[in-house]
Amino acid sequence: MPVLDVRSPSEYASGHVPGAHSLPIFNDDERAQVGICYKQKGQAKAIRLGLSLVGPKMAELVAQADVLSAGEPLEVYCWRGGMRSQSMTWLLETAGHQVTRWEGGYKSYRHRVLDTWFQPRPWVVLSALTGSGKTEILRAMDMMGAPIFDLEGLAHHKGSAFGHIGESLQPSNEQFENDGAQQLTQLPTNTALWLEDESRSIGQIWLQNAFFDLKKAAPLVVLQRSRENRLDHLVDLYGQASPEALGEVFPKIAKRLGHQNTQWALDALKSGDLRSAADLALHYYDRTYTESLEKRKEQILTTVDVTDLSFEDAAAHILEQTQPMIRTWLTHHV
Structure with a gap:
């Protein structure tokens, strides 16, 4: 109608x-x-x-x-x-x-x-260091029939300071919530619902406190990938971006990255060495992620090593490895 x-x-x-x-x-x-x-x-x-x-x-x-x-x-x-x-x-x-x-x-x-967003659900959060391919793995899990909630897809943003590059214009916060509520009503309520570990803001989108608190309280499945795997993914993800677009972002994270590292990253971009620039960026992102994970270590359900696996193989491996413990968790929380 x-x-x-x-x-x-x-x-x-x-x-x-x-x-x-x-x-x-x-x-x-x-x-x-x-x-x-x-x-x-x-x-x-x-x-x-x-x-x-x-x-x-x-x-x-x-x-x-x-x-x-x-x-x-x-x-x-x-x-x-x-x-x-x-x-x-x-x-x-x-x-x-x-x-x-x-x-x-x-x-x-x-x-x-907003009531739909704030409803408690059996969330399971997929967490990993930057460049691990969480979004791609999450979408592969969706193709295998696992129910997911793709926050970055809704936000048209990859989550990091570089996340706007290669994406369409972000929706308003209000529209993000409206679109998300429509998807939430279509998800089951009696099985694990997967979402990606995100900060409170996804680009210009701000997650409501009540929903963010639900995410913070959810169990974590932590992925492990080699640094080389992560750099491969970042180079593939941002390889088509202009050096100018990438170069505009590094000064924004200079305070945490360090001014010397920022300059080295900018120099690497100018010389066409995206891999070295990405490697320097990981110094900032890995430290920030590690600090965040340390505060939530009691919520870690399990850790799954997906080094050298494709996104599809990683998704299948995660679902296989976590199924028994998630089933146990659901019996106590749903």
Whole structure:
């Protein structure tokens, strides 16, 4: 059933129901005009201004809805299920459409989104040093039927300071949560759910405290890979990136990497030696990860060595090695 978001374009851009079509009853300027009129002259004057703005485009709104509906019933929402969605519902029903209006609107939907994220689930966190291929292994596990929650895929970011390189524009935090909630509702609740070990921020995306606390409390499966394997992966992952794009990032981690190491890394990039630059970056990332893991060592369920294994073989090995202990863990936690 097609869903129509009748809020303004900027509201839609900030976050919307996944798959919803934007059919704004007011554009951003018109919405501002009506809001100012309401504050200065009251509801009656604001309603009349709104009618004067919508009246000339009623036929066009119906024509767009005709195309979007493709003969199916429609669902309509605005911010709170108020006058915008009520007016659009009236217009479309008058034009012969079958319409369901969302009570409580997008605001109520957002409450449901956050409730979905904050629901306790049988999370198992896949953890490893940078360059171990956690994301690729996680996705291989998905192809083998293991339920996963791909935070980096949702965020369009690989998690590190370099994570934006080669990725599309990140969604808004609100849209990230909306898209994630849709995926969460499709996951089972009676088996282990795998997700990657992430910091609180994934690029410009910020994980809500309540969800991050759930992740912090989950058991860890720690992967081990040789440094050479990790460097191979990083060179493959960022080999097509421009030296300029990579060079812009190193100064941002210079405080922890060290200014001398940062300069050596930049020099390596200029000479085309990405492997040496990546090796220097690992000094920073390995130390940061080790410090974080030390604080969570009591949560380590097991450690699995995947050195020299492909992502697919590593995924199969992890699932085989962890199945008995995860089954035991589930009996006590689900």
